[in-house]
Amino acid sequence: MADDRIRQRIEDFIHDYAHCIDDDRLEEWPEFFTDPCRYQIIDRENHARGSVVGVMTCDSRGMLRDRILALRDANIYEPHVYRHLISGIRIRGETDGAWSVQSSYAVIRTMQNGDVSVFSSGKYLDKINLEQDQLRFLERIVICDSIRIDILLVIPI
Amino acid sequence: MADDRIRQRIEDFIHDYAHCIDDDRLEEWPEFFTDPCRYQIIDRENHARGSVVGVMTCDSRGMLRDRILALRDANIYEPHVYRHLISGIRIRGETDGAWSVQSSYAVIRTMQNGDVSVFSSGKYLDKINLEQDQLRFLERIVICDSIRIDILLVIPI
Amino acid sequence: MADDRIRQRIEDFIHDYAHCIDDDRLEEWPEFFTDPCRYQIIDRENHARGSVVGVMTCDSRGMLRDRILALRDANIYEPHVYRHLISGIRIRGETDGAWSVQSSYAVIRTMQNGDVSVFSSGKYLDKINLEQDQLRFLERIVICDSIRIDILLVIPI
Numbered sequence: 001m002a003d004d005r006i007r008q009r010i011e012d013f014i015h016d017y018a019h020c021i022d023d024d025r026l027e028e029w030p031e032f033f034t035d036p037c038r039y040q041i042i043d044r045e046n047h048a049r050g051s052v053v054g055v056m057t058c059d060s061r062g063m064l065r066d067r068i069l070a071l072r073d074a075n076i077y078e079p080h081v082y083r084h085l086i087s088g089i090r091i092r093g094e095t096d097g098a099w100s101v102q103s104s105y106a107v108i109r110t111m112q113n114g115d116v117s118v119f120s121s122g123k124y125l126d127k128i129n130l131e132q133d134q135l136r137f138l139e140r141i142v143i144c145d146s147i148r149i150d151i152l153l154v155i156p157i
Numbered sequence: 158m159a160d161d162r163i164r165q166r167i168e169d170f171i172h173d174y175a176h177c178i179d180d181d182r183l184e185e186w187p188e189f190f191t192d193p194c195r196y197q198i199i200d201r202e203n204h205a206r207g208s209v210v211g212v213m214t215c216d217s218r219g220m221l222r223d224r225i226l227a228l229r230d231a232n233i234y235e236p237h238v239y240r241h242l243i244s245g246i247r248i249r250g251e252t253d254g255a256w257s258v259q260s261s262y263a264v265i266r267t268m269q270n271g272d273v274s275v276f277s278s279g280k281y282l283d284k285i286n287l288e289q290d291q292l293r294f295l296e297r298i299v300i301c302d303s304i305r306i307d308i309l310l311v312i313p314i
Numbered sequence: 315m316a317d318d319r320i321r322q323r324i325e326d327f328i329h330d331y332a333h334c335i336d337d338d339r340l341e342e343w344p345e346f347f348t349d350p351c352r353y354q355i356i357d358r359e360n361h362a363r364g365s366v367v368g369v370m371t372c373d374s375r376g377m378l379r380d381r382i383l384a385l386r387d388a389n390i391y392e393p394h395v396y397r398h399l400i401s402g403i404r405i406r407g408e409t410d411g412a413w414s415v416q417s418s419y420a421v422i423r424t425m426q427n428g429d430v431s432v433f434s435s436g437k438y439l440d441k442i443n444l445e446q447d448q449l450r451f452l453e454r455i456v457i458c459d460s461i462r463i464d465i466l467l468v469i470p471i
Binding site for chain 3: 161164201242244245246247259261263274275276277278279280302303304305
Binding site: 004007044085087088089090102104106117118119120121122123145146147148 | 161165169172173175176179238240241242243244263265267269270271273274275
């Protein structure tokens with residue numbers, strides 16, 4: 001079992017990632033990842049089938065940054081904000097200095113007109129390591145419960 | 158106050174129960190309970206009134222297993238998956254080796270066509286003990302906030 | 315970093331606040347605050363703009379109690395209950411014995427007819443101190459993600 005110290009740090013790290021997005025500090029978001037990295041959003045059925053094709057796949061910090069730049073530039077989508085709820089953070093093991101972590105999430109989306117809905121739910125499968133005393137995602141796979149990904153997927157989950 | 162060790166184990170146990178259901182490993186679900194046990198889903202009003210008649214009541218592992226067998230066999234319901242969000246796990250006391258624990262939950266349900274909704278919210282009132290170094294529910298009472306239990310209650314909460 | 319002891323106590327305190335409301339023990343709610351105090355519900359845009367005018371503002375326990383008395387007396391609103399989901403509790407610092415704490419919330423609302431919806435999501439910005447070994451909110455600012463606050467805001471968030 002992971003010791004208390006690293007357990008707390010991993011929990012804080014996962015919560016800070018969510019606050020970073022929900023507080024709209026998206027320019028800091030790529031810093032949560034190693035470089036190279038793997039960030040993928042995929043639906044439950046494709047993931048079960050072993051597909052490597054996700055709705056979104058990034059494998060470097062540069063690609064993560066590009067997504068944020070595009071999102072900031074675009075402005076073609078209807079403004080909205082996210083609120084992440086994270087539950088059930090469980091460290092499943094450690095291999096070569098990387099912790100495998102599972103957690104559940106729901107993203108509540110609020111549109112500018114005030115409409116509120118559950119935008120997405122699912123789970124995160126993470127590989128997290130420690131570089132110069134800083135935790136980072138080597139890999140964060142977002143497995144959405146729904147096979148129908150909303151066309152409004154612009155902000156990262 | 159419960160010591161840190163047992164506190165962490167109880168939190169992990171409650172989260173593992175949720176992951177077991179959400180990951181569709183339902184055959185493992187009865188193992189979270191002692192035998193005999195008490196698993197009951199009841200609405201807030203009937204619980205407040207002291208009613209012992211729930212929407213679902215099981216008092217042995219055999220009954221829990223039967224539910225899962227029926228659910229796997231039936232296939233008459235529209236396929237859907239759950240995502241549990243657990244919040245506010247609080248150990249309220251210990252009597253004769255059983256911890257009384259309260260927590261809040263919401264279950265997000267995703268239908269095969271992609272429809273997402275809050276299926277149920279409420280609280281768990283648990284009695285948890287330690288048998289041969291394994292935590293198990295002596296009792297898990299699920300008190301739903303809504304008095305209208307969806308007809309689609311087939312997967313356990 | 316806050317030590318483990320106070321970290322756990324702050325987490326428990328924030329969860330107990332939510333259970334107090336969700337269990338309809340509203341008469342105990344003012345006791346979670348110091349006297350004087352600051353409890354404010356404000357939307358994200360007005361908060362970002364630095365506005366001090368919230369949808370609801372109370373600065374003493376007496377005002378908090380008055381709200382509950384009015385709510386109990388009124389009975390002009392359609393009965394409903396809340397379920398708080400709290401996520402991402404993060405202690406951001408300590409100044410003069412007061413901890414600054416950030417967390418995310420969602421409130422699931424269930425009407426008497428059984429209708430369930432996400433009523434509000436947002437974040438809490440708290441200042442918490444320790445008085446005679448009892449934690450209390452010096453300040454709890456509730457920043458709602460939606461600028462459209464539901465007319466049915468009678469129960470505190």
